Amino acid sequence: MMNRPSLTTWRRLATILVVLLISAAALGLRLRATQLLPIDYDEDDYLGAAQRYAQFLAAGDVRGLVDYAYNYEHPPLTKLLYGAAILPLPPAPLLPERPSTDPPAKSLPQPHFRIARTVSAVLGALEVLALTILQPLAGLLLAVHTWTIKYTSQVMLEPLPSLTSLLTVLFYINSRRSRSSGRIRAATGWSILSAVALGLTAASKYTYCIVALAIAADAVWLALAARSLRDDAAARTLRDDAGALDHPLRAAIFELLLWGLIALAIFFAANPRLWSDPFGRLAQSLRYHGEYAQSAHVQQYNFPFWQPLVYLLGPVPWHPGVFVVMLDTFITVLAGLGLGRLWREYRVCALWLAIGLGFLLVWPTKWPQYILTITAPLSLAAGLGFRAALWEPLLRSVQRRRADGRTAAAARHAAAAQRVARRDARRAIPWLTPGIIALSLLALFPLIYQAAVALTDFNAISIRDGIQGGVWRAVWQGLTGQAQPVAVGIFESVTRTKEVHWAGPSVLIQLLGGAEPDLLAFNLLWAALSVSLQAVLGVAAALMLHRRGVRGRNVWRTIFILPWAIPEFVGALIWLRILEPGFGWLALAQGIPADALRAQAVAGPNATLVQLLVAATWYGFPLIMLAATASLKLTPDEVYDAAAMDGAVGWQRFRWITWPLMLPLLAPALFVRGIFAFNQFYLFYTMRVEPPTITLATASYYLFTPTGYFGGQFAVSAAINIFTVLVLLGLILWLARLTRGEATEEVTYA
Known part of the structure; x- marks a missing residue:
């Protein structure tokens, strides 16, 4: 007689199925984006570099790999990967080496362009897979994050370091867990894998190395915590056989140095350009970024230092129809709700998010692809925020209701309490009526009227009709299906008529969806x-x-x-x-x-x-x-x-x-x-x-005032006020x- 699978086995199978479904969805969304996204800045540069690397690999030209200087400001590993992917394809005419500030090319050679984008999509899906294994909901949120989809579906540098930086942290977390359970050999293995992943990250793009700062900060934090318990014999860990490293902080610094040396070795090994002149060419590459951040090309955009927050609070605005869902705003809001739990459960990821966001705010170059350095910990915080703020309270509410309904005595007690509450409410109505009337006239009615205005296209041209009841007429026609909604945009020139029309909640939905981040x-x-x-x-x-x-x-x-x-x-x-x-x-x-x-x-x-x-x-x-x-x-x-x-x-x-x-x-x-x-x-x-x-209040006033190009949009101003509330x-x-x-x-x- 065969044994039936246990409940634990079914749970494991369900978890594996969820992980595979989320990863498949991530891959599908990214493959769809590879077909729909237009050619972007730098894609022609990186594909052209990949073509030349493919030539060097086919000819076994090591000198060419070492001395190829175009796009030298970035490490070559991602471009080498693209070159290896198009290596089996028939050669295509080489793309010209133009300045990186030039507009993108109008067309790129096929199928090389499609294959390179597919490699990018696969790497992006692997990043989602890695995060889903840690926390499934976080993986799902990363899978649908529009900025992440965009820059992991194009021939960009982001897909590989996004994956390897996440692996760096995940391997470090496994190392810490193995150490806490006494499995020192496994902890050492995970630590080495973390160092290797960090080296590959550095060989792909420098900015993603902020994970190293987060890991170092977490290791020092743990060492200081152990030092505070130095009087406890159980806290004296990290001691070598000779007993020289009996100080937790000293031991942590020693391990970090070994970990960093391994990562540095992998970085130099995976960066052929540094083989002939390691320090000179590395200094040249790093110096370029400092000079570029102060260049006229960056300064002409005059982005505020909080521009990364703008990207995080809204989806990609440029490619309508490419993204199936656009939840970036809600992901960031949920991440704010989950910061406390992220610190308690995955402190290194909280440090990663904080250090990365601090870097993005300080660094003068504000290109949107830079936020991919923190979208993985952001999604993890959002997943924990959803669980802490929405899912767990809902479960507790259901459990309380079930517990209250288990006994007849509890039901009778609840019914009696409701009867007493209703009786007290009836007695209080005469005393509360004046206050209720005053509150309705002074607060509730203006709010209700403003909500009604937000559902129309009420503007300065239709003010006479709106004041004479046009607002209520339009709302009634819209709610009863007698009128179709008209289009209304935010900070857009609209066709204005002398009558108020039903517009529906389109403006409010745009605001909630991050239309003006x-x-x-x-x-x-x-x-x-x-x-x-x-x-x-x-x-x-x-x-x-x-x-x-x-x-x-x-x-x-x-x-x-x-x-x-x-x-x-x-x-x-x-x-x-x-x-x-x-x-x-x-x-x-x-x-x-x-x-x-x-x-x-x-x-x-x-x-x-x-x-x-x-x-x-x-x-x-x-x-x-x-x-x-x-x-x-x-x-x-x-x-x-x-x-x-x-x-x-x-x-x-x-x-x-x-x-x-x-x-x-x-x-x-x-x-x-x-x-x-x-x-x-x-x-x-x-x-x-x-x-x-x-x-928002100032923007609402500018839209309300009947002066200026966008002035007199009473409905949009009302929608902004409701959104503010x-x-x-x-x-x-x-x-x-x-x-x-x-x-x-x-x-x-x-």
Whole structure:
């Protein structure tokens, strides 16, 4: 009699099936993109290099492999792989070696171009396979990420280093797991594989080597954690036979050096161009990137430093019909929800994401393909975020309902509680009615009317019809199927008529799908930076004035509160007079010529952001200071005395004593300032800033005002307002969840 497969066996088979299905879907999406995507920048350059490498390989010309200098700024491994793929094909006329800044070629030789793109798609699917094995939902999200599909379906450098950098981290994770379970030999093997993958990554494209920084940071973190437990005999690991490496940090550094040397050896072995002059040609290649980042070609685009966030918050905008689904915005939102779990479960991937994003924000070259350095950890964070924020709460809710329905007593108790709640509600209705009416007139009706306007094409031309009931007529016709929706775009010239028409939720769907990621990216960045600076300055001022022996404490507090007492519009006017180019107080005080200061002021969005942050921090920090001061006054001195007896000083005292006790009062102030910052309007309007440094509220005003080329689009302005409300609700729920544990924690003093 045959044994039936166990439940564990069925689960393994189901997991294997899911992994294969996700990988097959990833390959199918990328093969589809290889057929539909037009020829992009650099594809002709890399295919031309592949043609020449194929010639060298066919002729056994080692000298040609070593001395081929076109496109020398990038390592040759990916181009060598493309060359090996087209090697069996009949030779085609060589593509000319043109400057990389030239427009892409109009046609490329076939089937060489198709084969090279297919190799790219296979490598992209293998990356998805590797991530799916670690976390299936993360692999699915990476499989449908449009930027990843685009640049792993073209003849680009990204597919191979994307795969090998992910393998570098995955092999490192396996090494750590093997070490923690006592399998030292397996840990050593995985560590060597990680080093090999890192060497191949460096031989493919330099920027992907940020994974090495993440792994080094994680290894040092673990070593410092082990060092803090040095009194525990079980924590004294990483000791060699001679007992020389009995210090965890020293041992970790030694292992990292060995790991780096192996990776360096693989890098030189896989980079033929370095065989004749390793250090000279490597320095030449690296120097090119620094010079190119400061070149006129890069500076002419004048991208803000937060441009990578724009790419991450929206799908590829250039190729309609190529991508089956466009979920990039939701992937980034889910990644934000999963950052905490990513840190707890895969700290090295969290470090990879943080270091990579920091590099992308700092590095002057802002091409969209660079974000592929972090799309793998981003997808992993998104998968964990979906599980933590959506899937697990849903399961817990279902389990609670099942548990509540198991006993008749629980059902009777729930029914009785509902009857009591309904009775209390009926008794309260007469007292609540005036407030409900006032709330409906002042808040709910304007919101409902604005939502109705967002479903139409209401504009300045049709204002008479809209005010006389055209908005409600159009909405009724659309909801009842009597009218077909008209096309309405964002920041687009539209055909306007004197009647209001049904447009449907198209504009809102465009916004939710990432149609204007530059607005959302700046708005989120602005809220985060302005509130963070206000919090730092406000808490610092409160701490300084709370110290013993400070003279004139109340006077200083009064002075610091003055910016908050000044109306926001007036404060914005003050800063406009200070920073106005040419005739502002700053220009007059420093004697700077008007033209020179004006050139500095309009040099780019980065300088504009700095000026705006200075003004916002000035009139935003007093509220934070007041909340911090109140919390400090409520904290008894006995807590600090006990901490001093335990040896807590400086940063430890603030991190573990002051900050947790301050957060319950500070969190509401941060919420309020965050809402004000996200809806900031007066400052941007008064300072006369233009896109991309405007908030959603400012964009809504520009679209609403019946002046300018895109002005008078009331419906689009209303849709942006509804979208802002939805984003704010999401941010409030997310921040409330982050601070719930610490902000509501009760403190008991003995």
